[in-house]
Amino acid sequence: xxxxxxxxxxxxxxxxxxxxxxxxxxxxxxxxxxxxxxxxxxxxxxxxxxxxxxxxxxxxxxxxxxxxxxxxxxxxxxxxxxxxxxxxxxxxxxxxxxxxxxxxxxxxxxxxxxxxxxxxxxxxxxxxxxxxxxxxxxxxxxxxxxxxxxxxxxxxxxxxxxxxxxxxxxxxxxxxxxxxxxxxxxxxxxxxxxxxxxxxxxxxxxxxxxxxxxxxxxxxxxxxxxxxxxxxxxxx
Amino acid sequence: xxxxxxxxxxxxxxxxxxxxxxxxxxxxxxxxxxxxxxxxxxxxxxxxxxxxxxxxxxxxxxxxxxxxxxxxxxxxxxxxxxxxxxxxxxxxxxxxxxxxxxxxxxxxxxxxxxxxxxxxxxxxxxxxxxxxxxxxxxxxxxxxxxxxxxxxxxxxxxxxxxxxxxxxxxxxxxxxxxxxxxxxxxxxxxxxxxxxxxxxxxxxxxxxxxxxxxxxxxxxxxxxxxxxxxxxxxxxxxxxxxxxxxxxxx
Numbered sequence: 001x002x003x004x005x006x007x008x009x010x011x012x013x014x015x016x017x018x019x020x021x022x023x024x025x026x027x028x029x030x031x032x033x034x035x036x037x038x039x040x041x042x043x044x045x046x047x048x049x050x051x052x053x054x055x056x057x058x059x060x061x062x063x064x065x066x067x068x069x070x071x072x073x074x075x076x077x078x079x080x081x082x083x084x085x086x087x088x089x090x091x092x093x094x095x096x097x098x099x100x101x102x103x104x105x106x107x108x109x110x111x112x113x114x115x116x117x118x119x120x121x122x123x124x125x126x127x128x129x130x131x132x133x134x135x136x137x138x139x140x141x142x143x144x145x146x147x148x149x150x151x152x153x154x155x156x157x158x159x160x161x162x163x164x165x166x167x168x169x170x171x172x173x174x175x176x177x178x179x180x181x182x183x184x185x186x187x188x189x190x191x192x193x194x195x196x197x198x199x200x201x202x203x204x205x206x207x208x209x210x211x212x213x214x215x216x217x218x219x220x221x222x223x224x225x226x227x228x229x230x231x232x233x234x235x236x
Numbered sequence: 237x238x239x240x241x242x243x244x245x246x247x248x249x250x251x252x253x254x255x256x257x258x259x260x261x262x263x264x265x266x267x268x269x270x271x272x273x274x275x276x277x278x279x280x281x282x283x284x285x286x287x288x289x290x291x292x293x294x295x296x297x298x299x300x301x302x303x304x305x306x307x308x309x310x311x312x313x314x315x316x317x318x319x320x321x322x323x324x325x326x327x328x329x330x331x332x333x334x335x336x337x338x339x340x341x342x343x344x345x346x347x348x349x350x351x352x353x354x355x356x357x358x359x360x361x362x363x364x365x366x367x368x369x370x371x372x373x374x375x376x377x378x379x380x381x382x383x384x385x386x387x388x389x390x391x392x393x394x395x396x397x398x399x400x401x402x403x404x405x406x407x408x409x410x411x412x413x414x415x416x417x418x419x420x421x422x423x424x425x426x427x428x429x430x431x432x433x434x435x436x437x438x439x440x441x442x443x444x445x446x447x448x449x450x451x452x453x454x455x456x457x458x459x460x461x462x463x464x465x466x467x468x469x470x471x472x473x474x475x476x477x478x479x480x481x482x483x484x485x486x
Contacts, residue, residue: 137286
């Protein structure tokens with residue numbers, strides 16, 4: 001095969017210019033996934049009546065279906081129903097005002113919440129019941145104990161998985177081309193379509209993803225170190 | 237004054253408490269003895285609402301509640317009159333020694349931070365850990381952790397401190413220092429209920445000893461009566477078994 005470095009470089013530059021889109025979608029989905037993931041996990045862990053089976057159903061449903069399916073269905077619903085819902089809520093926006101990026105964020109959030117909540121639930125269960133009891137015994141409410149004692153300790157267990165989840169989500173954002181959003185992957189492929197230089201384009205995309213992954217790994221390690229200061233080193 | 241009446245508690249079909257009454261006067265130190273499974277820890281945990289008792293009433297000071305019907309507000313109000321020292325100390329792992337002691341004051345009691353920190357520092361000084369404010373639990377020895385646990389309870393200035401086997405998880409060398417600390421605090425006149433297996437300690441600090449077996453109180457009275465001249469056969473058996481290896485004296 002005849003690899004042309006120039007085309008790798010062109011594809012690489014194009015891919016890099018779409019990094020903000022990939023990062024925007026990834027970080028938005030991570031924040032949404034974390035926030036609702038904690039809620040879903042808490043509802044299931046503490047068996048909160050009524051909500052708990054609903055959360056069970058949510059997680060089971062969204063773990064089961066492929067992400068591209070969710071993307072396409074969200075997009076279809078968006079196209080057919082957005083204007084109706086907007087006018088129902090007396091909003092002046094129409095479908096033309098809303099970027100497809102938000103549809104992508106919306107769609108990717110569901111599997112993210114489902115997946116994160118599973119890891120968070122495991123991490124929550126790792127916090128000893130004695131920590132709750134200690135909280136109650138000094139006059140903290142359940143919510144105070146959860147927020148100030150359990151959540152920080154849960155994060156210590158969760159962060160190593162979080163790094164993996166964030167990288168997986170970042171890769172999943174490449175599917176947004178299905179709904180017409182161009183990201184790193186499809187930015188790289190732009191040139192391939194012109195010059196039939198697919199190998200170069202995929203290689204360029206891989207380089208960008210490697211770079212992004214390394215950054216996420218690095219941030220994850222730093223976060224682990226930061227919140228792990230109360231545990232100390234596990235090695236000698 | 238603490239008045240506990242007719243507590244019942246079962247785990248499934250396994251009845252742990254079968255109608256226990258305890259009366260504790262202000263400043264009294266009540267030591268609860270008994271074999272494993274006799275219900276003494278469950279009694280303490282039921283009083284502090286860490287277990288939901290099936291039946292029974294609890295009075296602390298002016299406030300009386302039925303244990304199985306207590307509302308959240310009642311539980312919160314009663315918990316503020318109590319502090320608990322756990323067998324395995326249960327310090328907040330993500331907080332320093334000072335934060336562990338101050339947490340209940342700042343968040344639980346809504347005390348201004350500077351005041352709470354002041355009290356926490358005094359409490360840590362009292363347990364001999366004035367130089368360990370910024371240590372996380374993992375940086376402290378088992379004995380030091382338990383002393384932080386005691387400081388955390390004392391700082392709350394509760395009407396009663398409940399000790400659940402405070403030395404059972406410590407190695408023998410550390411038991412002595414922890415017990416003498418508890419004794420020192422007891423001498424300040426704080427009301428205490430202590431579950432323990434340390435008979436000589438019980439004899440030393442208790443104003444009343446309660447011996448439990450099978451979820452009921454078998455015998456109670458002054459330590460010199462219950463521990464030296466037990467009336468009940470079951471108490472005698474227990475003491476004989478626990479005091480048997482007297483090759484040395486602690």
